[in-house]
Amino acid sequence: GGRASPARRAPRPRERRRRVPPGLRRRGEPGAESIARGVAASGVLPASAVRTAPHRRPERAAAFASLGATILASNAQVVDDSDVIVISVKPQIVKQVLVELKPLLSEEKLLVSIAAGIKMKDLQDWSGQRRIIRVMPNTPSAVGQAASVMCLGETATENDENRVKSLFSAIGKVWTAEEKYFDAVTGLSGSGPAYIFLAIEAMADGGVAAGLPRDLALGLAAQTVLGAATMVSETGKHPGQLKDQVTSPAGTTIAGVHELEKGSFRGTLINAVVAATTRCRELSKN
Numbered sequence: 001g002g003r004a005s006p007a008r009r010a011p012r013p014r015e016r017r018r019r020v021p022p023g024l025r026r027r028g029e030p031g032a033e034s035i036a037r038g039v040a041a042s043g044v045l046p047a048s049a050v051r052t053a054p055h056r057r058p059e060r061a062a063a064f065a066s067l068g069a070t071i072l073a074s075n076a077q078v079v080d081d082s083d084v085i086v087i088s089v090k091p092q093i094v095k096q097v098l099v100e101l102k103p104l105l106s107e108e109k110l111l112v113s114i115a116a117g118i119k120m121k122d123l124q125d126w127s128g129q130r131r132i133i134r135v136m137p138n139t140p141s142a143v144g145q146a147a148s149v150m151c152l153g154e155t156a157t158e159n160d161e162n163r164v165k166s167l168f169s170a171i172g173k174v175w176t177a178e179e180k181y182f183d184a185v186t187g188l189s190g191s192g193p194a195y196i197f198l199a200i201e202a203m204a205d206g207g208v209a210a211g212l213p214r215d216l217a218l219g220l221a222a223q224t225v226l227g228a229a230t231m232v233s234e235t236g237k238h239p240g241q242l243k244d245q246v247t248s249p250a251g252t253t254i255a256g257v258h259e260l261e262k263g264s265f266r267g268t269l270i271n272a273v274v275a276a277t278t279r280c281r282e283l284s285k286n
Contacts, residue, residue, distance in 0.1 A: 036064065049070075052069055075100075079109065116136070119284065146173070148175070150175075183281045187278075188277075195272055205217075
Protein backbone atom coordinates (compact mmCIF):
# COMPACT_ATOMS: atom_id res chain seq x y z
CA GLY A 1 0.00 0.00 0.00
CA GLY A 2 2.79 2.50 -0.70
CA ARG A 3 2.90 5.39 -3.13
CA ALA A 4 4.46 5.30 -6.55
CA SER A 5 5.61 8.57 -8.02
CA PRO A 6 7.14 9.56 -11.36
CA ALA A 7 10.15 11.83 -10.97
CA ARG A 8 11.11 14.53 -13.39
CA ARG A 9 14.06 16.73 -14.16
CA ALA A 10 14.51 19.52 -11.62
CA PRO A 11 15.07 22.92 -13.25
CA ARG A 12 18.39 24.68 -13.27
CA PRO A 13 18.14 28.18 -11.78
CA ARG A 14 18.19 29.85 -15.20
CA GLU A 15 16.10 27.25 -16.98
CA ARG A 16 12.74 27.53 -15.26
CA ARG A 17 10.87 27.30 -18.54
CA ARG A 18 12.64 24.16 -19.68
CA ARG A 19 11.55 21.86 -16.87
CA VAL A 20 10.90 18.31 -18.03
CA PRO A 21 7.61 16.96 -16.73
CA PRO A 22 7.17 13.46 -15.34
CA GLY A 23 6.39 10.93 -17.98
CA LEU A 24 8.07 12.94 -20.72
CA ARG A 25 9.60 10.56 -23.23
CA ARG A 26 10.64 10.28 -26.81
CA ARG A 27 7.71 9.90 -29.15
CA GLY A 28 6.35 6.36 -29.03
CA GLU A 29 7.96 5.40 -25.72
CA PRO A 30 5.86 4.17 -22.82
CA GLY A 31 5.81 6.48 -19.80
CA ALA A 32 4.53 7.39 -16.39
CA GLU A 33 1.08 8.46 -17.57
CA SER A 34 0.24 4.99 -18.86
CA ILE A 35 1.46 3.41 -15.65
CA ALA A 36 -0.50 5.83 -13.47
CA ARG A 37 -3.63 5.33 -15.55
CA GLY A 38 -3.33 1.53 -15.40
CA VAL A 39 -2.58 1.46 -11.69
CA ALA A 40 -5.57 3.67 -10.93
CA ALA A 41 -7.93 1.77 -13.23
CA SER A 42 -6.92 -1.65 -11.86
CA GLY A 43 -7.19 -0.63 -8.23
CA VAL A 44 -3.58 -1.62 -7.46
CA LEU A 45 -3.28 1.80 -5.80
CA PRO A 46 -5.78 4.60 -5.36
CA ALA A 47 -5.13 7.41 -7.84
CA SER A 48 -4.45 9.82 -4.98
CA ALA A 49 -1.44 7.68 -3.98
CA VAL A 50 0.30 8.70 -7.21
CA ARG A 51 2.48 11.76 -6.65
CA THR A 52 3.94 14.06 -9.27
CA ALA A 53 5.29 17.61 -9.48
CA PRO A 54 3.89 20.50 -11.58
CA HIS A 55 4.03 20.18 -15.35
CA ARG A 56 5.07 22.74 -17.92
CA ARG A 57 2.87 21.22 -20.65
CA PRO A 58 -0.83 21.72 -19.87
CA GLU A 59 -1.92 18.45 -21.49
CA ARG A 60 0.42 16.44 -19.25
CA ALA A 61 -0.79 18.25 -16.15
CA ALA A 62 -4.40 17.69 -17.22
CA ALA A 63 -3.76 13.98 -17.77
CA PHE A 64 -2.45 13.43 -14.25
CA ALA A 65 -5.07 15.71 -12.71
CA SER A 66 -7.85 13.83 -14.49
CA LEU A 67 -6.61 10.60 -12.90
CA GLY A 68 -6.89 12.13 -9.45
CA ALA A 69 -3.13 12.07 -8.86
CA THR A 70 -1.70 14.26 -6.12
CA ILE A 71 0.25 17.22 -7.53
CA LEU A 72 3.02 18.35 -5.18
CA ALA A 73 5.06 21.55 -5.40
CA SER A 74 8.49 20.08 -6.23
CA ASN A 75 10.54 16.99 -7.00
CA ALA A 76 11.88 17.10 -3.46
CA GLN A 77 8.37 16.79 -2.06
CA VAL A 78 7.55 13.98 -4.47
CA VAL A 79 10.61 11.99 -3.37
CA ASP A 80 10.06 12.74 0.31
CA ASP A 81 6.41 11.68 0.19
CA SER A 82 6.90 8.48 -1.84
CA ASP A 83 8.50 5.11 -1.30
CA VAL A 84 8.59 4.10 -4.99
CA ILE A 85 10.14 6.63 -7.39
CA VAL A 86 9.55 6.04 -11.12
CA ILE A 87 12.10 7.63 -13.46
CA SER A 88 10.43 8.23 -16.84
CA VAL A 89 12.44 10.80 -18.79
CA LYS A 90 14.49 10.98 -21.98
CA PRO A 91 17.57 8.74 -21.78
CA GLN A 92 19.92 11.65 -22.41
CA ILE A 93 18.86 13.46 -19.23
CA VAL A 94 18.63 10.48 -16.86
CA LYS A 95 22.09 11.21 -15.46
CA GLN A 96 21.18 14.80 -14.66
CA VAL A 97 17.88 13.77 -13.07
CA LEU A 98 19.52 11.16 -10.83
CA VAL A 99 22.43 13.38 -9.84
CA GLU A 100 19.94 16.09 -8.83
CA LEU A 101 17.80 13.60 -6.88
CA LYS A 102 20.77 11.83 -5.26
CA PRO A 103 20.81 13.92 -2.05
CA LEU A 104 17.12 13.14 -1.55
CA LEU A 105 17.35 9.38 -2.04
CA SER A 106 17.97 6.65 0.53
CA GLU A 107 17.79 2.87 0.70
CA GLU A 108 14.30 3.32 2.12
CA LYS A 109 13.23 4.44 -1.36
CA LEU A 110 12.79 2.01 -4.24
CA LEU A 111 13.99 3.52 -7.50
CA VAL A 112 12.32 2.24 -10.69
CA SER A 113 13.68 3.27 -14.08
CA ILE A 114 11.83 2.89 -17.36
CA ALA A 115 14.35 5.03 -19.23
CA ALA A 116 15.25 3.22 -22.45
CA GLY A 117 18.79 1.91 -22.81
CA ILE A 118 20.14 3.10 -19.44
CA LYS A 119 21.92 0.19 -17.78
CA MET A 120 21.75 -0.77 -14.13
CA LYS A 121 25.40 0.10 -13.47
CA ASP A 122 24.85 3.67 -14.64
CA LEU A 123 21.61 3.97 -12.66
CA GLN A 124 23.45 2.84 -9.54
CA ASP A 125 26.48 5.07 -10.11
CA TRP A 126 24.44 8.20 -10.84
CA SER A 127 21.93 7.74 -8.02
CA GLY A 128 24.25 6.26 -5.40
CA GLN A 129 21.55 3.65 -4.80
CA ARG A 130 21.56 -0.14 -5.09
CA ARG A 131 17.85 -0.67 -4.43
CA ILE A 132 16.80 -0.22 -8.05
CA ILE A 133 14.61 -2.08 -10.49
CA ARG A 134 14.99 -1.45 -14.21
CA VAL A 135 11.87 -2.07 -16.28
CA MET A 136 11.45 -2.12 -20.03
CA PRO A 137 7.80 -1.83 -21.10
CA ASN A 138 6.75 -1.29 -24.72
CA THR A 139 4.32 1.06 -26.43
CA PRO A 140 1.15 -1.09 -26.04
CA SER A 141 1.32 0.03 -22.40
CA ALA A 142 -0.82 2.91 -23.67
CA VAL A 143 -3.73 0.46 -24.12
CA GLY A 144 -2.97 -1.78 -21.15
CA GLN A 145 -1.27 -4.50 -23.21
CA ALA A 146 2.44 -3.94 -22.51
CA ALA A 147 5.09 -6.65 -22.61
CA SER A 148 7.40 -5.54 -19.78
CA VAL A 149 10.65 -7.10 -18.60
CA MET A 150 12.40 -6.13 -15.38
CA CYS A 151 15.73 -6.80 -13.71
CA LEU A 152 16.71 -6.22 -10.10
CA GLY A 153 19.53 -4.13 -8.64
CA GLU A 154 21.91 -5.39 -5.97
CA THR A 155 19.72 -4.76 -2.93
CA ALA A 156 16.24 -4.96 -4.46
CA THR A 157 14.24 -7.55 -2.56
CA GLU A 158 11.66 -10.13 -3.53
CA ASN A 159 9.05 -7.84 -2.00
CA ASP A 160 10.31 -5.01 -4.22
CA GLU A 161 10.03 -7.29 -7.24
CA ASN A 162 6.46 -8.22 -6.34
CA ARG A 163 5.46 -4.59 -5.80
CA VAL A 164 6.84 -3.50 -9.16
CA LYS A 165 5.30 -6.52 -10.84
CA SER A 166 1.90 -5.53 -9.46
CA LEU A 167 2.34 -1.98 -10.79
CA PHE A 168 3.32 -3.06 -14.29
CA SER A 169 0.78 -5.88 -14.39
CA ALA A 170 -1.77 -3.06 -14.43
CA ILE A 171 -0.61 -2.19 -17.97
CA GLY A 172 0.05 -5.67 -19.38
CA LYS A 173 2.23 -8.70 -18.70
CA VAL A 174 5.54 -8.70 -16.82
CA TRP A 175 8.57 -10.98 -16.84
CA THR A 176 11.76 -10.91 -14.75
CA ALA A 177 15.08 -11.59 -16.51
CA GLU A 178 18.76 -10.86 -16.15
CA GLU A 179 19.88 -7.56 -17.60
CA LYS A 180 22.13 -9.32 -20.11
CA TYR A 181 18.97 -10.17 -22.05
CA PHE A 182 17.71 -6.58 -22.32
CA ASP A 183 19.27 -5.84 -25.73
CA ALA A 184 17.42 -8.84 -27.16
CA VAL A 185 14.27 -7.77 -25.31
CA THR A 186 14.60 -4.43 -27.11
CA GLY A 187 14.93 -6.19 -30.45
CA LEU A 188 11.87 -8.37 -29.83
CA SER A 189 9.24 -6.67 -27.66
CA GLY A 190 10.66 -3.13 -27.74
CA SER A 191 10.81 -2.88 -31.52
CA GLY A 192 8.32 -5.66 -32.20
CA PRO A 193 5.14 -3.54 -32.27
CA ALA A 194 6.50 -1.81 -35.39
CA TYR A 195 6.95 -5.19 -37.11
CA ILE A 196 3.36 -6.11 -36.32
CA PHE A 197 2.05 -2.71 -37.45
CA LEU A 198 3.74 -3.38 -40.79
CA ALA A 199 2.19 -6.83 -40.95
CA ILE A 200 -1.28 -5.44 -40.20
CA GLU A 201 -0.86 -2.75 -42.84
CA ALA A 202 0.33 -5.29 -45.40
CA MET A 203 -2.54 -7.68 -44.65
CA ALA A 204 -5.00 -4.81 -45.02
CA ASP A 205 -3.41 -3.86 -48.33
CA GLY A 206 -3.83 -7.48 -49.40
CA GLY A 207 -7.49 -7.31 -48.51
CA VAL A 208 -7.89 -4.15 -50.57
CA ALA A 209 -6.06 -5.80 -53.47
CA ALA A 210 -8.49 -8.71 -53.17
CA GLY A 211 -11.46 -6.35 -53.37
CA LEU A 212 -12.32 -5.37 -49.78
CA PRO A 213 -13.14 -1.79 -48.72
CA ARG A 214 -10.18 -0.20 -46.89
CA ASP A 215 -11.86 0.21 -43.49
CA LEU A 216 -13.15 -3.36 -43.50
CA ALA A 217 -9.77 -4.72 -44.56
CA LEU A 218 -7.92 -2.84 -41.81
CA GLY A 219 -10.41 -3.84 -39.14
CA LEU A 220 -10.21 -7.49 -40.13
CA ALA A 221 -6.42 -7.44 -40.25
CA ALA A 222 -6.06 -5.85 -36.81
CA GLN A 223 -8.64 -8.13 -35.19
CA THR A 224 -7.09 -11.20 -36.82
CA VAL A 225 -3.68 -10.38 -35.33
CA LEU A 226 -5.25 -9.68 -31.93
CA GLY A 227 -7.21 -12.92 -32.01
CA ALA A 228 -4.23 -15.00 -33.11
CA ALA A 229 -2.01 -13.48 -30.37
CA THR A 230 -4.69 -14.17 -27.78
CA MET A 231 -4.91 -17.81 -28.88
CA VAL A 232 -1.15 -18.24 -28.42
CA SER A 233 -1.24 -16.60 -24.98
CA GLU A 234 -4.34 -18.32 -23.63
CA THR A 235 -4.18 -21.83 -25.09
CA GLY A 236 -0.51 -22.47 -24.36
CA LYS A 237 -0.23 -24.22 -27.71
CA HIS A 238 2.80 -23.77 -29.94
CA PRO A 239 2.16 -21.32 -32.79
CA GLY A 240 3.08 -24.05 -35.29
CA GLN A 241 0.38 -26.29 -33.86
CA LEU A 242 -2.21 -23.53 -34.11
CA LYS A 243 -1.10 -22.84 -37.68
CA ASP A 244 -1.52 -26.51 -38.58
CA GLN A 245 -5.06 -26.49 -37.17
CA VAL A 246 -6.18 -23.84 -39.65
CA THR A 247 -4.19 -25.20 -42.60
CA SER A 248 -6.18 -27.89 -44.40
CA PRO A 249 -4.82 -30.01 -47.28
CA ALA A 250 -4.80 -28.17 -50.62
CA GLY A 251 -6.81 -25.36 -49.03
CA THR A 252 -6.67 -21.58 -49.11
CA THR A 253 -4.50 -21.12 -46.02
CA ILE A 254 -1.66 -23.37 -47.17
CA ALA A 255 -1.64 -21.50 -50.48
CA GLY A 256 -1.12 -18.27 -48.58
CA VAL A 257 1.46 -19.80 -46.22
CA HIS A 258 3.37 -21.10 -49.25
CA GLU A 259 3.66 -17.54 -50.57
CA LEU A 260 4.92 -16.33 -47.19
CA GLU A 261 7.54 -19.09 -47.14
CA LYS A 262 8.66 -18.22 -50.67
CA GLY A 263 9.12 -14.64 -49.47
CA SER A 264 11.19 -15.76 -46.45
CA PHE A 265 8.59 -14.33 -44.08
CA ARG A 266 9.88 -16.14 -41.01
CA GLY A 267 13.52 -15.60 -41.85
CA THR A 268 12.90 -11.89 -42.39
CA LEU A 269 11.25 -11.52 -38.99
CA ILE A 270 14.11 -13.41 -37.33
CA ASN A 271 16.59 -11.12 -39.07
CA ALA A 272 14.64 -8.05 -37.97
CA VAL A 273 14.83 -9.04 -34.29
CA VAL A 274 18.55 -9.83 -34.57
CA ALA A 275 19.28 -6.57 -36.42
CA ALA A 276 17.43 -4.49 -33.83
CA THR A 277 19.26 -6.31 -31.05
CA THR A 278 22.61 -5.67 -32.71
CA ARG A 279 21.79 -1.99 -33.15
CA CYS A 280 20.77 -1.75 -29.50
CA ARG A 281 24.16 -3.15 -28.46
CA GLU A 282 25.93 -0.67 -30.70
CA LEU A 283 24.01 2.24 -29.20
CA SER A 284 24.67 0.98 -25.66
CA LYS A 285 28.42 1.04 -26.28
CA ASN A 286 28.17 4.68 -27.32
